[in-house]
Amino acid sequence: VTSPEGLCSLRWNAQSEAVEVIDQTLLPHSLRWCQLRSLESYCHAISAMQVRGAPLIGITAAFGLAQALARDPSTENLQAASAALLATRPTAVNLRWALAAVVTAVQDLEPASRAGAALAQALQLRARDISNCARMGEHGLDLLRALHRAGPLNIMTHCNAGWLATVEWGTALAPIYKAHAAGIPVHVWVSETRPRNQGMNLTAWELQRAAVPYTIVTDSGCGQLLRSGAIDCVLVGSDRTAANGDVCNKTGTYLKALAARANDIPFYVLLPEATIDWHCASGDDIPIEERDEREVLAVTGVDTTGLRREVMLAGSGARAHNPAFDITPAALVSALVTEHGSFEASPAGLQRLRSQISSSSPI
Amino acid sequence: VTSPEGLCSLRWNAQSEAVEVIDQTLLPHSLRWCQLRSLESYCHAISAMQVRGAPLIGITAAFGLAQALARDPSTENLQAASAALLATRPTAVNLRWALAAVVTAVQDLEPASRAGAALAQALQLRARDISNCARMGEHGLDLLRALHRAGPLNIMTHCNAGWLATVEWGTALAPIYKAHAAGIPVHVWVSETRPRNQGMNLTAWELQRAAVPYTIVTDSGCGQLLRSGAIDCVLVGSDRTAANGDVCNKTGTYLKALAARANDIPFYVLLPEATIDWHCASGDDIPIEERDEREVLAVTGVDTTGLRREVMLAGSGARAHNPAFDITPAALVSALVTEHGSFEASPAGLQRLRSQISSSSPI
Numbered sequence: 001v002t003s004p005e006g007l008c009s010l011r012w013n014a015q016s017e018a019v020e021v022i023d024q025t026l027l028p029h030s031l032r033w034c035q036l037r038s039l040e041s042y043c044h045a046i047s048a049m050q051v052r053g054a055p056l057i058g059i060t061a062a063f064g065l066a067q068a069l070a071r072d073p074s075t076e077n078l079q080a081a082s083a084a085l086l087a088t089r090p091t092a093v094n095l096r097w098a099l100a101a102v103v104t105a106v107q108d109l110e111p112a113s114r115a116g117a118a119l120a121q122a123l124q125l126r127a128r129d130i131s132n133c134a135r136m137g138e139h140g141l142d143l144l145r146a147l148h149r150a151g152p153l154n155i156m157t158h159c160n161a162g163w164l165a166t167v168e169w170g171t172a173l174a175p176i177y178k179a180h181a182a183g184i185p186v187h188v189w190v191s192e193t194r195p196r197n198q199g200m201n202l203t204a205w206e207l208q209r210a211a212v213p214y215t216i217v218t219d220s221g222c223g224q225l226l227r228s229g230a231i232d233c234v235l236v237g238s239d240r241t242a243a244n245g246d247v248c249n250k251t252g253t254y255l256k257a258l259a260a261r262a263n264d265i266p267f268y269v270l271l272p273e274a275t276i277d278w279h280c281a282s283g284d285d286i287p288i289e290e291r292d293e294r295e296v297l298a299v300t301g302v303d304t305t306g307l308r309r310e311v312m313l314a315g316s317g318a319r320a321h322n323p324a325f326d327i328t329p330a331a332l333v334s335a336l337v338t339e340h341g342s343f344e345a346s347p348a349g350l351q352r353l354r355s356q357i358s359s360s361s362p363i
Numbered sequence: 364v365t366s367p368e369g370l371c372s373l374r375w376n377a378q379s380e381a382v383e384v385i386d387q388t389l390l391p392h393s394l395r396w397c398q399l400r401s402l403e404s405y406c407h408a409i410s411a412m413q414v415r416g417a418p419l420i421g422i423t424a425a426f427g428l429a430q431a432l433a434r435d436p437s438t439e440n441l442q443a444a445s446a447a448l449l450a451t452r453p454t455a456v457n458l459r460w461a462l463a464a465v466v467t468a469v470q471d472l473e474p475a476s477r478a479g480a481a482l483a484q485a486l487q488l489r490a491r492d493i494s495n496c497a498r499m500g501e502h503g504l505d506l507l508r509a510l511h512r513a514g515p516l517n518i519m520t521h522c523n524a525g526w527l528a529t530v531e532w533g534t535a536l537a538p539i540y541k542a543h544a545a546g547i548p549v550h551v552w553v554s555e556t557r558p559r560n561q562g563m564n565l566t567a568w569e570l571q572r573a574a575v576p577y578t579i580v581t582d583s584g585c586g587q588l589l590r591s592g593a594i595d596c597v598l599v600g601s602d603r604t605a606a607n608g609d610v611c612n613k614t615g616t617y618l619k620a621l622a623a624r625a626n627d628i629p630f631y632v633l634l635p636e637a638t639i640d641w642h643c644a645s646g647d648d649i650p651i652e653e654r655d656e657r658e659v660l661a662v663t664g665v666d667t668t669g670l671r672r673e674v675m676l677a678g679s680g681a682r683a684h685n686p687a688f689d690i691t692p693a694a695l696v697s698a699l700v701t702e703h704g705s706f707e708a709s710p711a712g713l714q715r716l717r718s719q720i721s722s723s724s725p726i
Contacts, residue, residue, distance in 0.1 A: 028678030194581040204681050216683040218557040218659055219583045220615025224689035252583025255618040258625055296581055299662055301674025311664030311672050315391030318567050320579040326587035
């Protein structure tokens with residue numbers, strides 16, 4: 001199983017003993033891989049959003065913890081490194097989940113065995129993410145097949161939930177890649193996703209490389225598109241999902257869900273089980289990260305000479321509010337599509353998912 | 364009656380025989396007035412959005428027609444100049460309305476009298492816009508007073524519907540200026556309004572000059588704000604309003620209206636009577652201007668040296684869809700606030716408004 005181009009967003013280089021990730025802050029203007037070794041470089045990569053996307057954040061952190069243990073396998077360092085990585089982003093639950101998986105795998109071992117076991121665990125999380133995304137893609141493809149009539153299927157997405165947000169395939173983009181490969185004509189409406197423009201910078205770049213037809217639209221422009229009958233369905237990812245089916249995802253998701261519902265358009269959320277926070281009874285329990293106002297007030301692009309350049313958009317003295325995520329109530333979600341299949345976004349639907357997981361897991 | 368700072372967006376300079384307008388494409392980074400004399404300069408000012416906002420577009424066009432007649436008062440030129448000005452922007456009905464007012468005032472006159480009569484008509488439209496906006500402000504202030512409890516009143520707005528969009532006061536911002544002057548504490552949440560950022564560039568600039576507290580938020584971020592209970596009401600303008608109360612306004616208005624309704628927050632549209640198109644039975648009859656994709660794919664700001672600079676945001680080969688407006692169905696509008704008072708956004712409400720106009724007009 002490989003993603004459309006055999007590319008991935010994160011790889012372990014055993015020779016140099018480093019994780020290699022694409023610096024996503026430089027896309028779409030340049031594709032540069034950077035090597036992560038020190039705990040500081042991992043923390044910076046996550047908090048500065050060189051890597052982003054809930055699944056990829058978790059996997060990156062797992063490798064970061066493994067490499068911190070290679071330097072100092074003590075219990076104190078296990079705790080300190082884990083805490084430092086956990087503090088990089090507050091919203092994505094995969095981060096906590098992946099770190100806990102590594103801690104659980106190593107905490108009862110002799111210090112000398114910890115680094116190796118942690119690396120094995122990180123590699124396993126990476127492999128599992130790839131297969132989970134491929135399975136989400138298949139389940140999502142079933143939904144797309146059911147919607148497909150004559151002509152291209154018009155799919156709207158928000159932010160980036162492609163292979164750049166995971167390791168391969170992606171979450172919301174996985175069914176799109178599967179449909180494209182299966183010969184179902186698709187056209188993707190890419191919402192730019194202010195303030196960091198992950199739709200315009202990352203999703204458009206991914207789709208262009210995969211030769212999937214797409215058009216960028218402003219976040220606001222999605223409303224009229226959904227009203228106009230041009231869209232067959234909306235596919236988005238999730239950064240954290242509550243036990244009642246409420247979805248926390250990139251700011252702007254909620255408005256699309258409202259417009260989809262008002263116009264009877266299916267709104268599907270694709271997420272690995274690891275994104276579900278069973279401790280959050282509802283979306284209102286999920287902390288929403290407030291990021292630097294400068295992300296709104298200024299923007300980086302390339303000038304006519306191809307040089308990266310930041311320009312100030314707002315006037316001097318302007319202040320901004322910059323919440324990174326919003327909450328989409330479960331009632332607006334047509335289905336939650338996971339590696340285990342599709343489920344209703346409701347307490348009952350999530351309980352069914354939970355039963356299916358526990359009956360299938362080798363305990 | 365003068366707007367908060369005695370400033371206006373358009374003035375007639377009788378000495379130089381030119382209209383002076385603020386070049387709004389340079390705000391908030393520099394305040395530059397430019398003089399319009401030739402028909403070409405008027406057409407360019409409107410189509411390049413040096414002036415924008417439905418009321419201001421109409422008044423600018425009226426002066427443009429008057430100045431075209433000063434050069435050539437023939438019936439052929441009256442028709443040609445009127446057609447050229449009408450073609451600059453397809454959505455705002457005020458443009459058609461203001462041009463028709465001038466044509467009606469001069470077409471039966473001797474050519475020699477036309478230029479003077481046209482200029483008088485343009486000056487009258489300008490004066491009427493100022494008094495209409497002041498009256499809208501008072502009617503809107505009544506609504507704000509009714510909503511005000513302890514603490515600041517939190518008002519969300521979109522795009523720019525302030526004095527930069529009219530001549531003085533504005534439409535949606537007029538009640539805010541009136542409330543601020545009346546000592547009612549207000550805090551304005553300014554939606555940035557991609558792709559041209561009229562919220563961040565123009566509304567924030569206006570409010571800052573008037574010392575009205577405000578915070579900029581991305582268009583997408585408005586959803587969570589409306590969900591969170593932080594907002595008391597939404598005030599927006601309208602570029603064209605259909606006879607059933609459907610509102611065509613800057614792209615992004617519809618999504619705010621959906622979120623306001625979902626969270627029981629009043630959503631008021633402020634518009635002069637001239638914005639109503641009695642020939643449009645519903646919003647679906649209103650043509651929506653599709654603008655250049657470059658407005659989405661690139662953006663202009665100032666660099667660290669204060670120089671204006673355009674940077675490309677999207678990767679090469681990216682394409683965008685750029686509709687300038689969207690339609691908000693009447694059912695989502697709490698009230699239409701006009702210079703004649705507040706009316707229900709419905710065919711019945713608009714009929715009441717129409718009766719009131721015809722009974723009060725000196726026919």
